[in-house]
Amino acid sequence: MSARTLPLLFLNLGGEMLYILDQRLRAQSIPGEKARKVMNDIITTMFNKKFMEELFKPQELYSKKALRTVYDRLAHASIMRLNQASMDKLYDLMMMAFKYQVLLCPRPRDILLVTFNHLDAIKDFIYDSPGIMNQVDETFRRLIDTYSCLSDGEFQLIRQTLLIFFQDMHIRVSIFLKDKVQNSNGRFVLPISGPVPWGTEVPGLIRIFNHDGDEVKRTEFTTPGNYVTPQREGSFGLYGDRVLKLGTNMYSVSRPVETHMSGSSKNLASHAKENIVPNPLVKEELNFLARLLGGLEIKNPSGSDTGFRLNLFTTDEEEDCVTS
Secondary structure: OOOOOOOHHHHHHOOOOOHHHHHHHHOOOOOHHHHHHHHHHHHHHOOOHHHHHOOOOOOOOOOOHHHHHHHHHHHOOOOOOOOHHHHHHHHHHHHHHHHHHHHHHHOOHOOOHHHHHHHHHHHHOOOOOHHHHHHHHHHHHHHHHHOOOOOOHHHHHHHHHHHHHHOOOOOEEEHHOOOOOOOOOEEEEEOOOOOOOOOOOOOEEEEEEOOOOEEEEEOOOOOOOOOEEEOOOOOOOOOOOOOOOOOOOOOOOOOOOOEOOOOHHHHHHHHHHHHOOOOOOOHHHHHHHHHHHOOOOOOOOOOOOOOOOOOOOOHHHHHHHOOO
C-alpha cells in the first residue's frame, strides 16, 4: 500500500463531485449568482491551505466511510443542502467515475494527468476569482513537487492501492451503460484498441537477440485490437495539453445520470452494516477525520444568502422510490 495515494484520491473524487454539482445546478436552473457561490465556496473549502497540508502528509488510505464523511461536509460548505439520497447518489457517481479512469490509465504515472485534468477543469469554474485560483495553483505546485520525482514502480503501487480501494464497488451508472463501457453486473469493459502507453511500441512484432545483444530475427503476429502510437506525451506541468482525456468533464453534454447498485454490491453493503467486529483502525480514522475536518469551516447561510435544496434526481418521488 502506498502512503502517497490519499491526495490523488481526494482531489480526483472532489473534481468529479464538482462536475456533477455544476451539471445539476445548471439542469435545475439555479440562478447564476447562487450557483457560482456554491461552486466558489466548495472549491475554497476544498483547497484550504491547512487542509491540503494535512492531506499531503504520507499516510495510509482510510475507509470509504471516513472519506464519505469528508465529502458530506464538503458538499455542504455553502448555502446548498443535499438530502441523504442525493448525497448517496453523488458519492456513488464520484466513486465509479474515478474507478473507471484508474482502470483505463495507459500507465500508472498517467493517474497524475487525470488529476491535472480535474484541476484544470476546476480552474475553469473559478476563472473570475483570482484568490481561489491561487489556492488551486498552490495545490497544483504541491502535486508537481510531491509526485514528479516518483518512480514508475511507486506509481504502480499507487495505482494498485487505488484499485484495492475500489475493488468491491460495482454500481451501475447510466452513462457508462449507454456507452457500453459497463456491463449489467456493474463491471467495466476494458478496450482492446486505441493508443498504447507513451514510450511503448504497438504490439505485433517479436525481436530475437543473441547472447551479444544483436538482433538476429524478427517475427510478426496479428493482434485482435487496433493499436496506435500516441503522438506525444501529456504535459505534467502547471499548464499544457494533457493529451489524455480521462478526468475531463463527462457531464459537459447534458444527459441523465442514474446509479443502480448491483446484487454483489448490495450484499457487501449489507454485510458491512451487520459487521460489528471492532475495527482496530477506528481510533486512527477518527483522528484523521478530526485533523482533516478541522480545516473545513462550514458556515450557516446568512440572512442575505438564502439556502436551497438541490436534488440529484428529477423528482422527489423518484428519490423516495430509489431509497425505499
